[in-house]
Amino acid sequence: MPHPAPQARAGVDALARNAECESCHPEVADEWRASLHAEAFTVREFQHAFRSEPLAFCRSCHAPEAGPAKEPALEAIGVACVTCHLPEGERVLAAARPAGAGGGAAPHPLARSERFASDEACAACHEFTFPDRRPVPEFMQTTVREHRRSAAAERPCADCHMPERPGGGRSHAFHASRDGAWMRSVVAIEASRPTAEEVEIRLELDAAAVGHALPTGDLFRQISVEARSTRRSLRPLTVRRVLARHWSAGGPGSIHREELADDRLGVGDNPRIVRLTLDPADAALAVRWRVRYERVESFVAGGEALVVGGVVLGEGLLEVPGDGVVEDAERGSTRPSYEGGR
Numbered sequence: 001m002p003h004p005a006p007q008a009r010a011g012v013d014a015l016a017r018n019a020e021c022e023s024c025h026p027e028v029a030d031e032w033r034a035s036l037h038a039e040a041f042t043v044r045e046f047q048h049a050f051r052s053e054p055l056a057f058c059r060s061c062h063a064p065e066a067g068p069a070k071e072p073a074l075e076a077i078g079v080a081c082v083t084c085h086l087p088e089g090e091r092v093l094a095a096a097r098p099a100g101a102g103g104g105a106a107p108h109p110l111a112r113s114e115r116f117a118s119d120e121a122c123a124a125c126h127e128f129t130f131p132d133r134r135p136v137p138e139f140m141q142t143t144v145r146e147h148r149r150s151a152a153a154e155r156p157c158a159d160c161h162m163p164e165r166p167g168g169g170r171s172h173a174f175h176a177s178r179d180g181a182w183m184r185s186v187v188a189i190e191a192s193r194p195t196a197e198e199v200e201i202r203l204e205l206d207a208a209a210v211g212h213a214l215p216t217g218d219l220f221r222q223i224s225v226e227a228r229s230t231r232r233s234l235r236p237l238t239v240r241r242v243l244a245r246h247w248s249a250g251g252p253g254s255i256h257r258e259e260l261a262d263d264r265l266g267v268g269d270n271p272r273i274v275r276l277t278l279d280p281a282d283a284a285l286a287v288r289w290r291v292r293y294e295r296v297e298s299f300v301a302g303g304e305a306l307v308v309g310g311v312v313l314g315e316g317l318l319e320v321p322g323d324g325v326v327e328d329a330e331r332g333s334t335r336p337s338y339e340g341g342r
């Protein structure tokens, strides 16, 4: 199955082979070129994080064809066709299919595999531990075990992440954390203000449509749930709660962290009720609420997160209860679905 560096193909020129795959499968190639797999090493977010932690460990997944060797051309193909389809050498790995279902005309040998059609095709890179030797290893990413515990455990990752194209074949675009519309479609959010001082936000994950926790993947991703007063001051007060895997701080220059708690959606109660208590000075005012999926680059002093991009999942305005109707005005608003980052 596909895996991080080192690749163990003898006498295969990965760049040349990849260019061949691309030339015969142009539609797949276009999608892949624009995907985070192709950009796994070059994408700004990775480069930023890598600058502060320039480990061979990181390169093994983000530049699996280059590995520790600083070869720009191999780094630039990121997780490549050959990484996923040619982990062992000559035969091209392909999903198992019922006999006579096509693919027979391939001018190259194929290795049809049930495992390649399952989450095993993704597992070696999408679930892994910190690169240190702890008595009990700590996981940096846990998407595969989350998937195996989820309501969608029977659906392979590709079912959701590689949808069938109208003209046949499967998409290699792998849109996820930059796809606001898809993300909003899987979380239903309602906000209310049971008392003047309290905001209650109910988040319900469509567990059958998400095959793991939300967020999953990168250890720093989070969902921020906040209420902000409409007070007319320069810095209106915000009360916030963050749903995430919560970590102990690593020492300076150290990536050693321990998970303290995990309150992401899909872990524990669903629906999730988040209650925020407002500053008493705001009890007489309308408040804005907002739920945002955030991509975090690192944590900075004071426990604040350096957010490099995200998607608004829901937002609105809540009047003071008893003071007319409780409004939920801007839910599903037309704000750009993606702010910052790429």
Ligand code: HEC
Binding pocket: 017, 018, 020, 021, 022, 024, 025, 081, 082, 085, 086, 092, 093, 094, 095, 102, 103, 104, 105, 106, 107, 108, 110
């Ligand atoms: C000379 C052209 C050519 C080259 C080079 C080539 N392919 Fe193919 N490939 C085909 C054709 C034609 C088929 C059969 C029709 C189809 O399924 O697209 C095929 C079939 C496949 C299939 C099976 C599709 C199925 O039925 O499930 C996979 C996977 C695949 N190729 C991947 C690759 C990869 C990865 C590379 C590079 C290592 C590659 N191909 C190189 C032409 C090529």
Ligand code: HEC
Binding pocket: 002, 003, 004, 036, 037, 039, 040, 041, 043, 046, 061, 062, 064, 079, 083, 084, 121, 122, 123, 124, 125, 126, 157, 158, 161, 174, 175, 176, 177, 178, 217
């Ligand atoms: C060789 C390692 C490797 C394999 C195998 C692999 N991935 Fe990835 N994947 C990555 C890396 C690294 C990234 C992150 C790229 C980035 O943004 O820097 C990624 C990104 C993604 C993303 C985009 C995440 C986002 O934030 O939007 C999705 C979705 C994804 N992979 C799904 C899959 C699925 C499904 C499979 C199996 C069919 C798979 N991957 C196989 C390494 C791999």
Ligand code: HEC
Binding pocket: 002, 021, 022, 025, 028, 029, 030, 032, 033, 037, 079, 080, 081, 082, 083, 084, 085, 094, 095, 116, 117, 118, 121, 158, 162, 168, 169, 170, 171, 172
């Ligand atoms: C992150 C891993 C990954 C990468 C990168 C990747 N593929 Fe695939 N590809 C898969 C998986 C998994 C399947 C089978 C999905 C299934 O049917 O379960 C697949 C299916 C295919 C198929 C058959 C379905 C179709 O669309 O016709 C072809 C052909 C193919 N890949 C070619 C390529 C080429 C060419 C590249 C590079 C431009 C590439 N793949 C990059 C994982 C990958």
Ligand code: HEC
Binding pocket: 119, 122, 126, 143, 144, 147, 152, 155, 156, 157, 158, 159, 160, 161, 175, 176, 177, 178, 179, 180, 182, 183, 186, 208, 209, 210, 211, 212, 213, 214, 215, 216, 217, 218, 221
């Ligand atoms: C039932 C459908 C489904 C299955 C199965 C599934 N996912 Fe997802 N995945 C989603 C949805 C929905 C999202 C969130 C929407 C988005 O990020 O745009 C997502 C997001 C992601 C992300 C982006 C990180 C994030 O939280 O935004 C990664 C990486 C990912 N999935 C990997 C995988 C891997 C690897 C597997 C298999 C082990 C898998 N997924 C199985 C539906 C699915």
Ligand code: HEC
Binding pocket: 004, 036, 043, 045, 046, 049, 050, 053, 055, 057, 058, 059, 060, 061, 062, 124, 125, 126, 127, 128, 177, 216, 217, 218, 221, 255, 295
């Ligand atoms: C075993 C494979 C693996 C290793 C090792 C690894 N990563 Fe990743 N990384 C991934 C996968 C898979 C994703 C995609 C998950 C997601 O999008 O949430 C990812 C996502 C990321 C992202 C988010 C990129 C984006 O486009 O949003 C950053 C940043 C990142 N990794 C940095 C690092 C750094 C720094 C290291 C070394 C300390 C490292 N990674 C080591 C597999 C790996």
